[in-house]
Amino acid sequence: MAQTSTVARGGGHSAPARRRSHRPARRSSRLPSWVVPYVLLLPGLLVIAILLLYPLYQMVDMSFHKVGLRQIRPNPQPAEFLGLGNYTAVFESELFWTSLRNTVVFAAITVALTLVAGTLVGLLLHRLGKKMSTFVIVGIMAAWATPPTATAIIWKWLFDADAGVANWALNLLPDGLSSLLFGRSDWSGEPWLNDPSTIYLVLVVAVVWASFPFIAVSVLAGLKSIPSELYEAARVDGSAPLTTFRKITFPLLRPVFSVLLVLSVIWDFKVFTQLYVLAGGTTNRESFNLSLWAYTEAFSAPPKMGFGAAIAVVLTLIMLLITAVYVRQIVKTEDVR
Amino acid sequence: MNPRTAKQLKKSGLNAAGVMVFLIAVFPVYWMVATAFKPNDEIFTTRFIPFPLAPTMDHVSRVLTKGVAGHSIWQYLLNSAIVALGTVLIGSVFALLAATAVARFRFRFRTSFLILLLIVQMVPAEALLIPLFLMVKRLGLYDRLLGLIIVNVGFTLPFAIWMLRTFVAAVPKELEEAAAIDGAGRFVTFWKVLFPLVAPGLVATSIFSFITAWNEFVFALTLINDQGTYTMPVALQFFTGQRSTDWGGIMAASTLMTIPVIAFFMLVQRRMVSGLVAGAVKG
Numbered sequence: 350m351a352q353t354s355t356v357a358r359g360g361g362h363s364a365p366a367r368r369r370s371h372r373p374a375r376r377s378s379r380l381p382s383w384v385v386p387y388v389l390l391l392p393g394l395l396v397i398a399i400l401l402l403y404p405l406y407q408m409v410d411m412s413f414h415k416v417g418l419r420q421i422r423p424n425p426q427p428a429e430f431l432g433l434g435n436y437t438a439v440f441e442s443e444l445f446w447t448s449l450r451n452t453v454v455f456a457a458i459t460v461a462l463t464l465v466a467g468t469l470v471g472l473l474l475h476r477l478g479k480k481m482s483t484f485v486i487v488g489i490m491a492a493w494a495t496p497p498t499a500t501a502i503i504w505k506w507l508f509d510a511d512a513g514v515a516n517w518a519l520n521l522l523p524d525g526l527s528s529l530l531f532g533r534s535d536w537s538g539e540p541w542l543n544d545p546s547t548i549y550l551v552l553v554v555a556v557v558w559a560s561f562p563f564i565a566v567s568v569l570a571g572l573k574s575i576p577s578e579l580y581e582a583a584r585v586d587g588s589a590p591l592t593t594f595r596k597i598t599f600p601l602l603r604p605v606f607s608v609l610l611v612l613s614v615i616w617d618f619k620v621f622t623q624l625y626v627l628a629g630g631t632t633n634r635e636s637f638n639l640s641l642w643a644y645t646e647a648f649s650a651p652p653k654m655g656f657g658a659a660i661a662v663v664l665t666l667i668m669l670l671i672t673a674v675y676v677r678q679i680v681k682t683e684d685v686r
Numbered sequence: 687m688n689p690r691t692a693k694q695l696k697k698s699g700l701n702a703a704g705v706m707v708f709l710i711a712v713f714p715v716y717w718m719v720a721t722a723f724k725p726n727d728e729i730f731t732t733r734f735i736p737f738p739l740a741p742t743m744d745h746v747s748r749v750l751t752k753g754v755a756g757h758s759i760w761q762y763l764l765n766s767a768i769v770a771l772g773t774v775l776i777g778s779v780f781a782l783l784a785a786t787a788v789a790r791f792r793f794r795f796r797t798s799f800l801i802l803l804l805i806v807q808m809v810p811a812e813a814l815l816i817p818l819f820l821m822v823k824r825l826g827l828y829d830r831l832l833g834l835i836i837v838n839v840g841f842t843l844p845f846a847i848w849m850l851r852t853f854v855a856a857v858p859k860e861l862e863e864a865a866a867i868d869g870a871g872r873f874v875t876f877w878k879v880l881f882p883l884v885a886p887g888l889v890a891t892s893i894f895s896f897i898t899a900w901n902e903f904v905f906a907l908t909l910i911n912d913q914g915t916y917t918m919p920v921a922l923q924f925f926t927g928q929r930s931t932d933w934g935g936i937m938a939a940s941t942l943m944t945i946p947v948i949a950f951f952m953l954v955q956r957r958m959v960s961g962l963v964a965g966a967v968k969g
Binding site for chain 2: 380383385386387389390392393394396397399400401402403404405407408411421470473474476477478481482484485487488489490491492493494495496497498499500502503504506507509511512514516517537558562615618619621622625626629630640641643644647648654657658661662664665668669672676680
């Protein structure tokens with residue numbers, strides 16, 4: 350390649366050797382060119398290191414110590430080393446199993462429903478006319494944009510025992526059908542937000558409602574990138590719609606789906622805000638998931654921060670394990686090399 | 687049935703499905719706004735009242751004057767705006783520099799840095815809450831919006847860099863090379879050539895960070911104890927009393943919090959999607 354570039358640059362895809370080539374001829378700043386990217390990166394890297402990596406290290410470190418009131422006051426006393434004590438306490442606690450179950454079951458159901466609903470809506474958007482598709486996209490944007498606290502509050506209101514729309518709508522069902530489906534016909538005054546299992550039901554509905562638009566719009570973006578010739582060929586060959594989806598759409602969108610899957614798992618595993626609002630704070634221990642449990646242990650009196658940190662470490666490890674495979678795949682497909 | 691009617695039928699079927707999706711998505715938001723303008727006797731009823739029969743500004747004016755937890759909603763909106771704007775102003779500078787580095791240069795640890803960006807987004811914020819709480823407390827930033835701004839910068843930055851790098855990479859390198867040949871120094875090239883072309887992407891990224899910081903709940907809940915310093919999402923919790931909830935008030939306040947976000951969102955949604963799934967969707 351001709352040496353057209355005199356700008357200090359680390360080189361493009363094709364020319365890593367340029368890094369060491371001629372210095373810019375005129376008016377170059379005094380920094381040697383190999384330093385430039387590091388200088389640009391430094392502020393951001395420092396922020397990430399101080400605000401994310403160092404706390405991450407501290408979290409692990411704290412999980413091996415007893416960190417309570419005496420350690421967080423001004424003039425803190427040194428924390429007592431407990432070894433794996435916090436972890437043993439976590440695994441021996443009854444709350445661990447209920448919180449783990451709540452976390453995992455919620456994430457599995459929500460991720461599945463979100464992906465299915467989002468993909469279906471994405472496919473629908475792709476087949477709608479231009480005006481209709483814009484109309485629907487504007488609508489689902491409203492659901493997507495609603496802040497999580499507002500989302501939870503709105504659904505709490507919709508599922509209100511006395512004045513909620515949900516109970517009103519369930520009462521509209523013909524009595525026979527309602528008894529057949531749910532074993533009851535009168536829903537007046539049904540308190541959805543007292544019992545952990547129904548709290549989680551409302552939570553699933555609220556989170557799926559808020560997160561399917563993102564999946565739909567992403568799937569739509571992916572669908573638009575698939576050449577239409579492929580579909581024409583499939584139609585000529587007489588392929589059924591489901592076969593077309595399985596053999597053409599899904600394989601081509603696989604990278605999109607793996608990104609969406611990982612993001613959804615990450616978001617749904619650590620759901621906090623919506624649960625906090627729906628469960629009404631930290632009083633209802635049966636409805637804890639791991640995030641809310643860790644928060645409660647660390648911040649209600651008396652604060653057990655080391656114990657809370659141990660729960661947080663367990664949660665992070667579970668998430669890393671689940672997403673590791675897919676993250677590798679994303680790293681492969683993404684342009685990070 | 688002839689093929690033409692079949693096609694027509696299919697089309698109206700699809701359109702009907704589209705309308706259904708629209709209604710499901712919009713109804714809860716509509717219901718929030720509708721409730722905010724209903725008088726109490728239309729709110730606390732088992733009947734279904736589809737829209738305010740006697741629309742009232744009572745709830746809106748009540749939350750704006752009397753407010754909740756001792757302060758007007760204006761105060762909390764202002765606090766939220768300060769936090770969100772502060773986060774954007776500080777964060778976008780860092781993000782732009784780092785995004786330029788990864789999109790424009792090849793250097794050692796570049797790949798590691800990008801993978802780091804992916805991984806740190808996986809760590810639950812609630813996990814880092816405990817050490818960050820202690821850090822903020824030690825630095826004397828507890829109960830101060832500045833502490834919240836700093837934490838938000840940390841949490842929005844990885845994604846902002848990730849999103850912005852695709853915008854930087856989309857600017858043709860030749861432009862900068864031409865500028866350099868014409869004798870422009872590095873800084874001038876950056877400021878006069880790259881920056882104006884990346885600006886739309888920077889706006890999109892900034893709006894995303896703004897929304898994230900505006901909506902942020904957990905840190906605002908933990909790092910702020912003084913009621914006058916609450917942000918909107920935390921203040922909303924105080925409409926729920928021991929015995930009853932002021933649904934009209936909470937819906938009015940939620941509406942005031944949600945409207946700016948939805949407006950911003952509509953502005954940038956297309957760019958945001960391309961940033962979120964950057965690279966995976968080759969469009």
